[in-house]
Amino acid sequence: MRTTERDDSGSMVGRVASIFDAFTAHDDELGISEIARRTGLAKSTVSRIVSELTERKFLERSGRGVRLGLRLFELGESAARPRDLRKIALASMADLRAAVNLTVHLAVLERDEVVYIEILPARGIPPLPSRVGGRMPAYATGVGKALLAWSPPEVIDEILSGQLVSVGPKTVTDPAALRREFARIRASGLAYEREESAPGVACAAAALRASNGEPIAALSAAGWAGDVDIRRVGLAVQTAAQSITRLIARRPGMRFT
Numbered sequence: 001m002r003t004t005e006r007d008d009s010g011s012m013v014g015r016v017a018s019i020f021d022a023f024t025a026h027d028d029e030l031g032i033s034e035i036a037r038r039t040g041l042a043k044s045t046v047s048r049i050v051s052e053l054t055e056r057k058f059l060e061r062s063g064r065g066v067r068l069g070l071r072l073f074e075l076g077e078s079a080a081r082p083r084d085l086r087k088i089a090l091a092s093m094a095d096l097r098a099a100v101n102l103t104v105h106l107a108v109l110e111r112d113e114v115v116y117i118e119i120l121p122a123r124g125i126p127p128l129p130s131r132v133g134g135r136m137p138a139y140a141t142g143v144g145k146a147l148l149a150w151s152p153p154e155v156i157d158e159i160l161s162g163q164l165v166s167v168g169p170k171t172v173t174d175p176a177a178l179r180r181e182f183a184r185i186r187a188s189g190l191a192y193e194r195e196e197s198a199p200g201v202a203c204a205a206a207a208l209r210a211s212n213g214e215p216i217a218a219l220s221a222a223g224w225a226g227d228v229d230i231r232r233v234g235l236a237v238q239t240a241a242q243s244i245t246r247l248i249a250r251r252p253g254m255r256f257t
Contacts, residue, residue: 015045016053018040019039019050021039022038023068024135026129027067028062028067029062029063029064029065029066031064032046032050034065053069054069059072085108085117085217088251089118089219089247092219092243092247093118093120093240094120096219096237097122100236100237103122103128103130103221103222103223104120104122104221104222105118105130105203105205105219105221106118106119106219107143107144107147108147109138109144109151109215109218112159113137113144114136114137114141114144114147114218116131116132117132117133117217118132119131119132122223126224128198128222136197137165138159139159139160139171139172140166140171140172140193140197141193141197141203141205142192142193142197142203142204142222143191143203143220144218145181145182145193146185146190146191146215147207147215149182149186150186150207150209150213150214150215151215160175164178167196168196170195171196190204190205190206190237190238191204191205191206191207192230193220193230194225195225200224201224202223202230203221203222203223204231204233204237205219205221205237206219206237206238206241207241208241208244208245208248210248218241219244220237221233
């Protein structure tokens with residue numbers, strides 16, 4: 001009798017998920033060997049799963065490797081996500097982009113990462129590396145720090161007790177320094193990033209909070225560090241965040257997940 005293959009990575013679903021998780025916002029394509037290295041799976045296992053995912057258009061061939069496929073994008077667009085939040089925030093996001101001519105992000109916190117659920121790119125400015133559906137370590141982004149600053153202490157403790165790795169040239173990985181920064185964010189209502197998530201990227205961010213103070217999402221205006229004064233745009237970001245927060249307060253039944 002043929003048995004289902006298992007290895008140290010767990011179930012088939014777990015192995016497929018680990019292959020998708022191997023792709024970061026900075027990866028256009030990955031080869032089998034690199035996916036195997038990042039996931040810890042055997043190359044033969046990766047090769048077989050990648051072949052099946054490619055047949056079903058969840059991955060597609062690109063050069064010497066594979067990239068995320070159209071079918072995965074289509075599912076992501078239709079998947080359960082904060083649709084109400086996106087709809088209610090879009091007008092204020094567009095107004096913010098028009099006011100500062102920077103790329104505007106809307107992101108939520110998922111465990112120790114932020115997930116970008118909407119991005120309005122700045123017009124006439126080279127695109128940033130962020131993408132809708134992309135993930136980044138929360139402590140390394142403006143939106144993530146804005147969310148963590150208002151998160152329960154146990155959430156902060158869990159994240160800061162883990163391994164904090166540098167993802168940009170100026171990522172802050174010292175837990176004590178991050179705690180001091182979270183205190184400053186709570187005092188001012190604004191978070192700033194300076195090349196912490198990627199080279200050259202800078203932003204100002206503010207959290208959207210429920211009536212009980214719980215952080216729901218975060219808004220940011222981002223651009224290239226040499227072209228933007230993030231302190232100057234901070235007030236505009238904060239004003240837009242407050243506007244969205246007021247709209248959220250009027251919609252107690254809206255869905256965030």
